Amino acid sequence: MTQTEFKRRRNQLIKMVGKGNIAIVSSSSEQTRNRDVDYPFRQDSDFLYLTGFNEPDAVLVLIPGRKHGEYVLFCREKDPLQETWHGRRAGQQGAIDDYAADDSFPIDDIDEILPGLLENRQKVFHFMGRYPDFDQQLMSWVNQIKEKSRSGAHVPYEYVSLDHLIHDMRLYKSRAEIGLMKKAAKISVAAHKRAMQQCKPGKYEYSIEAEYNHEFRLNNAQHAYPPIVGGGENGCILHYTENSEQLKDGDLLLIDAGCEVEGYASDITRTFPVNGRFSPAQKDIYEIVLEAQQAAIKKVKPGNHWNDPHHAAVRVITKGLLELKLLKGTLAKLMKEHAYRRFYMHRTGHWLGLDVHDVGDYKVGEQWRLLEPGMVLTVEPGIYIPANSKGIHRKWWNIGIRIEDDVLVTASGNEVLTASLPSAVEEIEALMAG
Numbered sequence: 229m230t231q232t233e234f235k236r237r238r239n240q241l242i243k244m245v246g247k248g249n250i251a252i253v254s255s256s257s258e259q260t261r262n263r264d265v266d267y268p269f270r271q272d273s274d275f276l277y278l279t280g281f282n283e284p285d286a287v288l289v290l291i292p293g294r295k296h297g298e299y300v301l302f303c304r305e306k307d308p309l310q311e312t313w314h315g316r317r318a319g320q321q322g323a324i325d326d327y328a329a330d331d332s333f334p335i336d337d338i339d340e341i342l343p344g345l346l347e348n349r350q351k352v353f354h355f356m357g358r359y360p361d362f363d364q365q366l367m368s369w370v371n372q373i374k375e376k377s378r379s380g381a382h383v384p385y386e387y388v389s390l391d392h393l394i395h396d397m398r399l400y401k402s403r404a405e406i407g408l409m410k411k412a413a414k415i416s417v418a419a420h421k422r423a424m425q426q427c428k429p430g431k432y433e434y435s436i437e438a439e440y441n442h443e444f445r446l447n448n449a450q451h452a453y454p455p456i457v458g459g460g461e462n463g464c465i466l467h468y469t470e471n472s473e474q475l476k477d478g479d480l481l482l483i484d485a486g487c488e489v490e491g492y493a494s495d496i497t498r499t500f501p502v503n504g505r506f507s508p509a510q511k512d513i514y515e516i517v518l519e520a521q522q523a524a525i526k527k528v529k530p531g532n533h534w535n536d537p538h539h540a541a542v543r544v545i546t547k548g549l550l551e552l553k554l555l556k557g558t559l560a561k562l563m564k565e566h567a568y569r570r571f572y573m574h575r576t577g578h579w580l581g582l583d584v585h586d587v588g589d590y591k592v593g594e595q596w597r598l599l600e601p602g603m604v605l606t607v608e609p610g611i612y613i614p615a616n617s618k619g620i621h622r623k624w625w626n627i628g629i630r631i632e633d634d635v636l637v638t639a640s641g642n643e644v645l646t647a648s649l650p651s652a653v654e655e656i657e658a659l660m661a662g
């Protein structure tokens with residue numbers, strides 16, 4: 229991502245915030261994993277979107293119309309000793325030279341400097357409630373100004389949530405963002421192919437997970453979320469992440485795994501037979517899910533609304549389960565009663581971007597949001613039939629199937645970013661045989 233693009237985003241936000249006001253965004257901080265060990269650092273997605281700056285302990289301040297520069301970045305000072313232990317820091321000069329800040333100050337000086345920047349501003353735009361410590365700090369800066377009010381300093385009088393402004397910007401992906409999402413998709417597709425080729429009875433879920441680690445790191449990407457690698461009954465646990473069990477001949481394997489590249493996620497699920505051949509019962513259910521996904525993807529086009537793909541998927545699933553006698557009654561009645569929810573208990577997708585469940589409103593007022601070019605969403609219907617399901621013949625037990633692809637809305641319809649990964653029964657079987 230180029231600095232020009234980050235600047236364009238900040239300028240767009242500066243316009244929306246308006247003269248006389250101020251926007252303040254905090255980075256995320258290091259999180260302790262255990263004792264002296266931190267989790268791998270992941271930048272706050274909104275902060276990353278506006279700065280491209282990948283260090284903790286930083287604060288972005290946008291001050292529309294400020295003479296000495298509208299973009300101020302507080303960040304850690306350079307410190308040779310700390311950098312020897314914990315890694316490089318940009319420092320104030322780096323913030324200006326490499327991240328296009330107009331002005332940069334040490335984060336340790338923020339309590340002295342920020343009240344002066346807040347003084348006489350009317351509205352403060354920030355992410356309320358995201359980082360409670362930061363909210364407290366903001367209040368303490370405001371109180372510092374209040375104490376000076378007899379010398380004529382005005383405190384801001386309105387606090388506005390930034391969520392809506394930035395999240396609406398993030399919902400529409402630029403050409404560069406789509407480029408990164410395609411790159412992430414391509415790496416994830418390669419990893420899923422690898423997994424299909426490596427899978428065989430007797431291996432363990434974690435050894436298949438290792439194929440993803442290999443492919444992702446080989447391409448300088450990382451998991452966008454903890455991978456789900458669930459064989460047999462584990463495929464019916466929606467957020468199964470132990471990935472610890474042995475894979476059995478005759479079972480299915482459900483894998484939901486995707487990488488992120490420069491913060492941009494891909495999110496793919498495939499379900500395939502551990503031994504490379506679908507059983508008749510597995511195939512029956514699989515074909516319903518695949519048809520549901522295809523029907524849903526067809527509904528992804530400008531002018532349709534957010535719920536159209538879900539509605540299409542639910543209809544195909546209900547009809548399919550009715551034909552297999554897993555549901556009983558009339559299609560109309562079953563649809564009305566949401567009878568599919570027994571076997572399909574999640575929605576058909578979500579926005580995708582810097583966050584795997586990306587930001588952006590799904591409704592505008594009371595209405596589902598209309599799909600527009602540049603939006604990216606997942607389409608991921610599934611059917612899950614755990615063992616001992618009451619009234620369900622045992623031949624269906626432990627069949628858990630989800631098929632998930634990433635779809636870009638285009639002017640003429642859509643583009644499936646993950647289309648090069650097989651999803652048809654014969655294609656999967658051929659890949660696994662080869």
Ligand code: GLY
Pocket residue numbers: 453484495578584608632
């Ligand atoms: N991988 C998370 C999801 O599919 O929503």
Ligand code: MN
Pocket residue numbers: 495577578606608632
């Ligand atoms: Mn998903």
Ligand code: MN
Pocket residue numbers: 484485495496497632
């Ligand atoms: Mn997923």
